[in-house]
Amino acid sequence: MSEIATLVIDRGGHFDRFAIPFESGQSVLDGLRHIRETVDPTLAFRYSCLNANACKECMMLLDGKVVYACTARLEGREMHLAPLPNKTLLRDLATVIAPPDERLR
Amino acid sequence: MRHLSCDVLVIGAGGAGMYAAIEAARNGAQVLLVDRSLIGRGGGTVMAQMTVAAAVGPEGTDHWRHHLADTLAAGRGLCDPALARLLCEDGVEVIRQMEAWKVGWARDGDHLRSVQAPGHDRPRCVYVDFLSTGPAVSKTLRGMVQRTPGITRLGDALVTDLVKQGGAVTGAVGVHIESGDVLTIGAKATIIATGGLTRLYRRNSASANMGGDGYALALRAGAELIDMEFVQFFPIGHLAPRLIGMDPIMWDPFRYKLGGRLLNGLGEEFVDRYGSTDSGRYVVTRDLATYAITKEVEAGRGSPHGGAWLSFRHIEPARLRDAFGPVIDRLAAAGIDLGRDDLEVAPTAHYHMGGIRVDTRMATGVPGLFAAGEAVGGANGANRLSGNAITEALAFGRAAGRSAAGWDSGIAFNAEAARPAIALAHAEGPAGETAALFAGLQAIMSDNVGPFRTAAGLAAARDAVHALRAQMGAVPPGKPRPHDLARVDWFDLRQSLLVAECVIVAAAARTESRGAHQREDYPSMDENWTRNQVLRLIDERLELSDRAVPV
Numbered sequence: 037m038s039e040i041a042t043l044v045i046d047r048g049g050h051f052d053r054f055a056i057p058f059e060s061g062q063s064v065l066d067g068l069r070h071i072r073e074t075v076d077p078t079l080a081f082r083y084s085c086l087n088a089n090a091c092k093e094c095m096m097l098l099d100g101k102v103v104y105a106c107t108a109r110l111e112g113r114e115m116h117l118a119p120l121p122n123k124t125l126l127r128d129l130a131t132v133i134a135p136p137d138e139r140l141r
Numbered sequence: 142m143r144h145l146s147c148d149v150l151v152i153g154a155g156g157a158g159m160y161a162a163i164e165a166a167r168n169g170a171q172v173l174l175v176d177r178s179l180i181g182r183g184g185g186t187v188m189a190q191m192t193v194a195a196a197v198g199p200e201g202t203d204h205w206r207h208h209l210a211d212t213l214a215a216g217r218g219l220c221d222p223a224l225a226r227l228l229c230e231d232g233v234e235v236i237r238q239m240e241a242w243k244v245g246w247a248r249d250g251d252h253l254r255s256v257q258a259p260g261h262d263r264p265r266c267v268y269v270d271f272l273s274t275g276p277a278v279s280k281t282l283r284g285m286v287q288r289t290p291g292i293t294r295l296g297d298a299l300v301t302d303l304v305k306q307g308g309a310v311t312g313a314v315g316v317h318i319e320s321g322d323v324l325t326i327g328a329k330a331t332i333i334a335t336g337g338l339t340r341l342y343r344r345n346s347a348s349a350n351m352g353g354d355g356y357a358l359a360l361r362a363g364a365e366l367i368d369m370e371f372v373q374f375f376p377i378g379h380l381a382p383r384l385i386g387m388d389p390i391m392w393d394p395f396r397y398k399l400g401g402r403l404l405n406g407l408g409e410e411f412v413d414r415y416g417s418t419d420s421g422r423y424v425v426t427r428d429l430a431t432y433a434i435t436k437e438v439e440a441g442r443g444s445p446h447g448g449a450w451l452s453f454r455h456i457e458p459a460r461l462r463d464a465f466g467p468v469i470d471r472l473a474a475a476g477i478d479l480g481r482d483d484l485e486v487a488p489t490a491h492y493h494m495g496g497i498r499v500d501t502r503m504a505t506g507v508p509g510l511f512a513a514g515e516a517v518g519g520a521n522g523a524n525r526l527s528g529n530a531i532t533e534a535l536a537f538g539r540a541a542g543r544s545a546a547g548w549d550s551g552i553a554f555n556a557e558a559a560r561p562a563i564a565l566a567h568a569e570g571p572a573g574e575t576a577a578l579f580a581g582l583q584a585i586m587s588d589n590v591g592p593f594r595t596a597a598g599l600a601a602a603r604d605a606v607h608a609l610r611a612q613m614g615a616v617p618p619g620k621p622r623p624h625d626l627a628r629v630d631w632f633d634l635r636q637s638l639l640v641a642e643c644v645i646v647a648a649a650a651r652t653e654s655r656g657a658h659q660r661e662d663y664p665s666m667d668e669n670w671t672r673n674q675v676l677r678l679i680d681e682r683l684e685l686s687d688r689a690v691p692v
Binding site: 059060061062063066069072073074077078079080081082083084085086087088089090091092093106107109126127128130132133134137138139140 | 178179184187188275276294296297317319320324345382383384385388389573574575577579580618619622623624625626627
């Protein structure tokens with residue numbers, strides 16, 4: 037049986053709402069990937085492993101708290117997502133998280 | 142647009158790429174190590190929680206020749222023996238080198254602890270507890286890369302094309318994902334270390350970055366690909382209940398350590414029915430286990446989500462706790478009690494035996510172009526032996542780094558030669574559903590080009606790939622801007638569709654079943670097919686040929 041999570045995403049000046057059907061246990065990262073595949077392929081967020089919590093790239097704010105999107109679970113309620121506040125914003129939920137000496141200078 | 146230059150460009154910062162960068166720099170080269178994601182956090186290595194094979198046992202207990210014999214046997218007659226030997230022989234040195242770099246292999250007193258893994262004639266696999274092998278290897282190499290003078294690291298750099306002048310590769314063009322800027326890179330030598338192609342499949346155990354882009358880069362630059370039909374499916378990838386924050390293939394080491402039971406939907410052991418001996422020692426190879434599970438599901442004896450049950454319920458709680466360590470608490474947090482709950486597992490795309498054709502110097506035959514790690518084809522033939530992937534990454538990375546450090550074609554990078562690639566990286570097109578198209582590709586490959594194939598399914602897959610190519614259009618959507626995944630997906634599709642076609646074309650031509658390539662319409666192995674298939678791209682057209690396996 038699937039429930040609906042409502043992801044409210046801070047996209048730099050405005051918020052977009054996405055209703056995501058999910059099965060129990062699915063991650064916020066699953067929800068974000070679902071949005072890209074079905075609604076908006078330009079939604080920006082970082083990840084490279086898939087729900088393994090190995091790459092540590094998918095950090096963001098969920099309801100004001102820092103989480104990994106791959107270990108936070110979707111819930112049948114409004115969930116507010118925003119980029120990390122202390123990092124340079126690229127777009128949507130993607131921020132600059134690489135060490136300075138791994139960036140283009 | 143930004144231009145960078147170096148002696149050696151390494152594309153991909155997993156185990157192979159990082160080792161290659163270290164070795165090239167130690168041999169005097171100025172190295173630029175790029176990754177489309179963060180350095181040392183993407184790719185396959187960091188995901189590998191399993192064991193690593195090398196004949197590092199105490200004197201007299203093992204020898205790399207025994208490891209080689211097992212590797213060749215697993216490869217079903219298709220391994221390039223010289224590459225397989227390099228993996229096994231140099232594997233010993235690189236695993237010891239990693240120990241010296243303090244990776245922290247599990248120990249028994251004064252020697253490394255070696256455990257049994259399927260397909261090996263004796264305990265030969267080292268690991269880092271608990272489920273930390275890949276992360277520990279990545280972290281160790283990341284630290285070494287940082288401490289080795291002569292290496293510049295650059296993340297968020299997606300290489301989209303290699304540049305050729307006078308027949309030699311002289312550098313690359315790419316997109317800086319962070320800014321959207323176009324990059325040109327001049328390099329005397331280039332090493333492709335981008336891993337495999339598991340992202341082509343819906344259910345896979347690697348990172349989202351491994352869509353086979355390195356194969357496409359090599360192919361477009363004139364290199365040959367070999368054994369592209371052989372995709373290894375990991376038989377017991379996690380299927381249900383939904384588990385997050387864990388590697389989907391994590392169950393395997395525990396199954397071998399503890400003797401987890403594989404059961405069908407009726408609760409019966411079944412692997413023995415498929416001509417293998419699974420009970421007791423758990424030595425069944427991956428292709429046979431994948432076959433057995435798939436056939437049980439087809440016969441209506443699968444688990445509820447379409448796989449098999451894996452059970453640890455017969456193991457005493459204290460032994461479970463001892464073997465799983467802190468992992469058991471992470472499982473408990475996910476609502477899984479191994480003393481009470483069985484798990485559903487199913488075949489998952491895990492590794493690609495095929496890849497870029499190289500010699501033992503990791504040279505591709507195109508001057509200035511080298512490859513390393515999973516991106517290389519040939520060492521593992523039709524089926525990779527458990528534990529060989531990290532060993533291959535490290536041993537081949539080292540070889541590639543050494544070879545590339547000494548290479549200079551004497552031709553300086555000229556942006557004029559890069560003009561079409563630069564134009565494409567700058568191109569602006571209409572919005573497109575690129576993420577949906579990629580999901581479509583995964584569906585095609587999973588449904589028709591999985592472990593079991595038919596002529597009809599492969600033909601349908603090829604048509605569907607052509608249809609996707611028409612849908613994606615000739616230019617990326619939108620215009621260059623920071624972190625635009627829709628554009629990144631477009632560049633990925635361009636490469637992945639070509640690579641998918643390589644797998645399909647080679648699979649359609651191989652009218653037999655061998656190792657990871659199983660044809661429902663040709664169910665037996667055919668001695669006449671003890672040959673390698675090779676693909677080239679000539680005038681935008683794939684050309685397939687076959688040749689005798691090297692002696």
